[in-house]
Amino acid sequence: MKIFADSALSFIAERPDATERSRAWSIFETLGLPTTSDEVWRYAPLGDLDLDKFSIAPAPSNEADSVFARELRDRAGLVVRVVDGYFEGSDSLPEGVRVETAARVTSLSGETMLSRYESDTFAILNDALAPSTTIIRVDNDVHVALPIVVLNTTSSAASFSRTQIILGRGASATVVEYFEGGHNALVVPVSEYELGDNASLQLVTYQRLDASAWHVARTTGFLHRDARLHQAVIGMGAHYNRSRNDAELLGTGSHNELRTTFMGSNSQVHDLRTHQFHKAARTQSTLLSKGAVAGESRCVYTGLIEIEKGAKRTDARQTNHNLLLSPHAHADSVPNLDIRENDVMCAHASSVGPLDELQLWYLESRGVTRRDAQRLIIQGFFYEMLTTLPSDLAELVERDVTSTLELLKVDQ
Amino acid sequence: MSTLTIEGLRVEVAGKEVLKGFDLSMRSGEVHVIMGPNGSGKSTLAHALSGRPGYKVLDGSVKIDGEELLGLSPTERARHGLFLAMQHPMEVPGVRPIDLLIAAGADQHDLRQRMTLEAQRVELRTEVLDRFVNVDLSGGERKRAEMVQLAILRPKFAMLDEIDSGLDVDALGAVARRLSQATSEWDCGVLAITHFRRLLQELTPTTIHVMTDGRVVATGGPELADELERDGYEPFRPVNS
Numbered sequence: 001m002k003i004f005a006d007s008a009l010s011f012i013a014e015r016p017d018a019t020e021r022s023r024a025w026s027i028f029e030t031l032g033l034p035t036t037s038d039e040v041w042r043y044a045p046l047g048d049l050d051l052d053k054f055s056i057a058p059a060p061s062n063e064a065d066s067v068f069a070r071e072l073r074d075r076a077g078l079v080v081r082v083v084d085g086y087f088e089g090s091d092s093l094p095e096g097v098r099v100e101t102a103a104r105v106t107s108l109s110g111e112t113m114l115s116r117y118e119s120d121t122f123a124i125l126n127d128a129l130a131p132s133t134t135i136i137r138v139d140n141d142v143h144v145a146l147p148i149v150v151l152n153t154t155s156s157a158a159s160f161s162r163t164q165i166i167l168g169r170g171a172s173a174t175v176v177e178y179f180e181g182g183h184n185a186l187v188v189p190v191s192e193y194e195l196g197d198n199a200s201l202q203l204v205t206y207q208r209l210d211a212s213a214w215h216v217a218r219t220t221g222f223l224h225r226d227a228r229l230h231q232a233v234i235g236m237g238a239h240y241n242r243s244r245n246d247a248e249l250l251g252t253g254s255h256n257e258l259r260t261t262f263m264g265s266n267s268q269v270h271d272l273r274t275h276q277f278h279k280a281a282r283t284q285s286t287l288l289s290k291g292a293v294a295g296e297s298r299c300v301y302t303g304l305i306e307i308e309k310g311a312k313r314t315d316a317r318q319t320n321h322n323l324l325l326s327p328h329a330h331a332d333s334v335p336n337l338d339i340r341e342n343d344v345m346c347a348h349a350s351s352v353g354p355l356d357e358l359q360l361w362y363l364e365s366r367g368v369t370r371r372d373a374q375r376l377i378i379q380g381f382f383y384e385m386l387t388t389l390p391s392d393l394a395e396l397v398e399r400d401v402t403s404t405l406e407l408l409k410v411d412q
Numbered sequence: 413m414s415t416l417t418i419e420g421l422r423v424e425v426a427g428k429e430v431l432k433g434f435d436l437s438m439r440s441g442e443v444h445v446i447m448g449p450n451g452s453g454k455s456t457l458a459h460a461l462s463g464r465p466g467y468k469v470l471d472g473s474v475k476i477d478g479e480e481l482l483g484l485s486p487t488e489r490a491r492h493g494l495f496l497a498m499q500h501p502m503e504v505p506g507v508r509p510i511d512l513l514i515a516a517g518a519d520q521h522d523l524r525q526r527m528t529l530e531a532q533r534v535e536l537r538t539e540v541l542d543r544f545v546n547v548d549l550s551g552g553e554r555k556r557a558e559m560v561q562l563a564i565l566r567p568k569f570a571m572l573d574e575i576d577s578g579l580d581v582d583a584l585g586a587v588a589r590r591l592s593q594a595t596s597e598w599d600c601g602v603l604a605i606t607h608f609r610r611l612l613q614e615l616t617p618t619t620i621h622v623m624t625d626g627r628v629v630a631t632g633g634p635e636l637a638d639e640l641e642r643d644g645y646e647p648f649r650p651v652n653s
Contacts, residue, residue, distance in 0.1 A: 357465045362502040365462045366561060367490035367516040376515060380506020380544065 004158065007055035008129055014058075017104045024114055024128035031121050043271050043300040043332070045240060049214060054158035054186045056129055057084035061155035063181050068208065068400060069151055072178060075392050077146025083153045085161040086131045096142030096171075100135040108164055108194040108222050109248070117190070122216045126190045130160040136175070140168035140196070147174040147392055152189065154182040154209070163191040167199035167227075174202040174390045182213035182238070191219040195227035197251060202230045202390050205245070206397070209237035211266070216242040225251030225280075232389055234397065235262035235270055236404055244273040249283035249311075260289040261385040261401070264297030264329065265408055274303040274318075278311040278344075287318045290385055292378060293329035294408045300332040303348075309340040320350040323381055325374075326411035354412050374410045414440045414477050414493065414568045416601060421472035423453075423460040429470065430456040432626035440568060440599040443591075443615055447607060447637065448623035449645045454605040455499065457623075458573040462486055462496040476568060491517065493568030497558040497575050504545040509557065512545055518564050530563040531556075533593075534586045552583035559590045562600075569601040570594065576611040588614030609637050622648045 012021045033049065034041040060083035065073070073079050080099055081088040087101040107116035117123030138144055152161055159182075165175055177191060187209060195201055201221075209215055215238035221229045235241045247256040262270045270293075276285040291299050305316045322331035333350035355377050363373035379402060386398045416438050423431040430453045438444045448454050460467040461474055463486035474481045481489045504512070510527065514520060524541075531538045536556040546554050555575055562570055570591065576584050592615050594600035604611060612634070620636040621628045622645070629648045630636065 356502075359502050359504050361462075361464055361486055362498070362504065363507075363512060363515070364486035365464075365490055365496050366512060367487055367565065368512065369487050369515070370485065372515040373487075376507045376511060377504065380504060383506035 002052060003055050004051040007058075007158075011056040011058060011129060015103065020104060021128045024124050027114065028121060028124045028128060031124065034121050040273065043269065043298070044242065045269055051158075051186070053184065057155060057157035057159060060084045060086040060088060061157070063153045063155055065151070065153070066180055069153075069178065069180055071396055072149050072176065072393075073151065075147060075396065076149035076176075077144065078148045080134060080136065080148065080150045082134055082150060082161050082163075084131075084155055084157055084159045087134045094144055094146070096139040097144055097148070098137040098139075100137070101132045102135060103132055105133045105135070105162070105164060108166070108192040109220075120218065122188050123190050123218055126160045126162060126188050129158070130162040130190070133162040133164055135164045135166065138167045138171040138173050141170040142168070143171070144173040147176055147390060149176045149178060152177065152179045154179065154185050154187050154213070156184045158186040159188070161189045163189070165191070165193045165201065167193075167195050167201055169196040170198045171196065172200040174392070176204040176206060176393065178206045178208070179215070180208045182209035182215070184212045185210070186214045187216070187238075189217045191217075193219070193221045193229065195221065195223045195229055195254075197225040198227060199224070200228040203232070204389065204393065204397070205231065205233045205243070207235045207237055207241060207243070208400075211237060211239060211268070213238040214240045216240075218244045219246065221247040221256060223247060223249050223251060223254035223256060226253040227251060228255045230257045230388070231259070232385070233258065233260040234401070235260070236401070238268070240269045240271070242271045246275040246277070247285065248277045248279060249285065250279050252280045253282045254280065255284040257286045258288070259385055259388060260291070261382060262291040262299065263404055263408060264291065264293040264295070264299055266295045266297060268297040270297070270299040272299070272301045276303075276305050276316060278305070278307040278314045278316060281310065281312045282314070283311060284315045285317070288385070289320045290322070290382060291331070292323040292325055292381065292405075292408060293331055294325035294410065296326070296328045298330045300334065301350075302334040302336070304336040304338065305346060305348075306338040307341050307344055307346070311341050312343040314341065314344040316344070316346050318348040321381070322352045323378065324352060324354050325378075325408060328411075355410070374412070375406060378405050378408065378410075413599070414601065416569045416603070417473070417475045419473045421457070421460070421474065422470040423456055424468045424470055425456055425466065430626055431460065434472070434627055436621060436628060438569075438601055438603065438619070440601045441595050442618040443595060443602045443604065444619045444621060445612060445617040445637070446603065446605045446621045446623050447640060449607065452623045453626040454607070454623055455573050458496055458571045458605055461489070461571060462494060463489055490567070495562055495565060495567035495570045497555070497562060497570060497572045499574040499577060501546050501554045501558055503547045505547055507545050508543070509541050509545055509560070513561065513564050516565060523564070526564060527560055530560040533563070534559045534590050535582070536560060551578040552580060555579060555587055556583060559587055563590065563594065566598045567600065569603060572602065572604040574605055574607070576606050576608050584610065585614050591615055609641055612637055624649050
């Protein structure tokens with residue numbers, strides 16, 4: 001580990017908060033990269049991860065936006081631009097919205113980042129190496145009409161972005177955290193969201209990185225009383241797509257809905273983790289993960305629902321359906337429950353299988369070709385994932401997902 | 413004028429020979445009805461003809477206008493003019509009827525309006541056209557919906573697999589009338605499989621075939637249905653089985 005470490009150390013040395021960053025770096029050095037014997041990383045192809053293929057971008061690169069990014073921008077009320085993890089500014093702010101940047105932040109949980117993420121090597125690296133934190137605040141009772149788009153672009157580098165989105169009491173907003181670029185890159189974003197009492201955040205986490213990228217992402221929502229976090233996670237790109245999406249339901253009546261959509265091709269790995277932590281009464285979490293794996297791609301969904309004693313009348317549901325589009329593709333589903341309260345409703349369901357032969361035959365018997373029958377059924381499988389997207393974005397995302405689906409090779 | 417010719421068809425399902433040399437020949441505009449007791453192989457015939465997975469053809473021939481269908485994919489069979497209206501049409505979540513029909517090669521001109529019209533002709537609630545194919549539809553609605561597809565795709569020959577089972581009198585009447593009209597509208601040949609006679613009250617058959625044990629054992633005019641009504645299938649059973 002030379003190239004990576006050298007670039008990291010010289011990056012850290014130039015930061016005003018070098019002391020704190022060095023502390024995180026030394027913890028990383030002590031921990032080292034996780035291995036697959038570590039339960040939470042057991043499905044990751046970590047043996048292939050050579051950090052010395054990456055160096056920290058000393059300054060933001062000059063990457064052009066894709067057509068998709070431009071279309072996304074056109075639909076946004078506010079665009080916040082982050083390049084290689086560097087905050088690059090935003091356009092004029094809607095009333096009641098503030099965008100700030102800070103080198104050092106504490107976790108929205110109230111802990112330091114280091115103690116919050118003490119066992120997560122990649123989040124610790126993020127603490128040491130994220131150039132800045134992009135902080136978006138929506139004031140109390142402000143309803144932001146148009147989507148806020150956080151446009152993350154990455155060059156061929158190791159890039160660590162950090163975002164915090166804070167909605168005041170009664171506020172509502174739609175935010176898209178979008179990632180693109182990342183040819184031969186390591187992309188490690190950490191995002192946190194805090195929703196004040198009765199706040200409502202519609203969040204779309206859209207990962208459209210280059211197929212060569214390593215993507216290790218972590219998001220955490222902190223929900224206060226009656227807050228609603230609706231998060232759609234769409235994972236299209238990256239060679240290794242790790243997406244951990246957690247929520248802490250801290251306030252009575254808070255609700256987290258999480259919908260994860262992904263498509264795997266070639267030798268791609270989608271490694272999805274969730275942890276819904278119910279700490280208050282009458283909280284609700286609804287998780288739905290749907291994916292299709294083609295070629296030799298793999299996916300694993302590992303979800304934990306944790307319900308603390310006293311979180312009475314909690315309702316937690318976890319559903320996971322995977323389509324296997326090739327005999328060499330593989331999908332695992334590992335639901336876990338940790339329930340310390342009796343008065344709760346908990347359910348999980350999962351399925352893994354190929355396209356239904358009888359459905360295919362039914363369509364073929366009308367004169368639909370095999371290829372079109374496959375395409376229709378796959379699109380149908382994902383339909384419900386796209387219908388719940390924010391209306392300003394639904395058509396754009398649907399078009400993008402559909403064109404990706406059409407490229408999936410079905411071997412059945 | 414088209415012809416459908418089935419000769420010496422032998423089909424195996426789950427290792428058991430179910431069709432044991434089935435013969436039938438019909439022309440456009442005709443209505444043929446296959447009647448037979450449970451287990452006689454009626455549904456196997458319909459499924460084998462449209463290439464359902466798991467149905468293994470051992471021998472025989474199925475031709476439309478002299479062209480052999482048995483080596484073809486289900487798609488190609490359909491595109492040669494064969495349509496199967498199913499006893500239990502599959503639910504296809506997330507797929508709308510109009511998208512199915514477009515993919516099936518339907519003429520897109522005024523398609524939606526024509527679908528609405530066809531739904532009205534079989535008294536199918538037009539909202540169903542905006543839902544997903546067969547999802548949450550009752551048995552009767554599914555069969556009416558099959559008639560909408562049939563009318564848009566206008567096949568040369570329509571096979572109906574027990575389309576009357578589980579249908580109430582109104583639905584049965586609507587389906588039978590639509591089929592009857594199809595025979596004159598585009599000269600559709602109808603091959604209806606049933607073990608009930610009531611379908612024949614609205615859909616006047618040209619020919620009736622009695623099927624037992626994987627073969628046609630008697631062929632005749634509509635009067636054959638009266639005979640079956642009176643005497644049952646017993647007189648038609650092979651002597652030594």
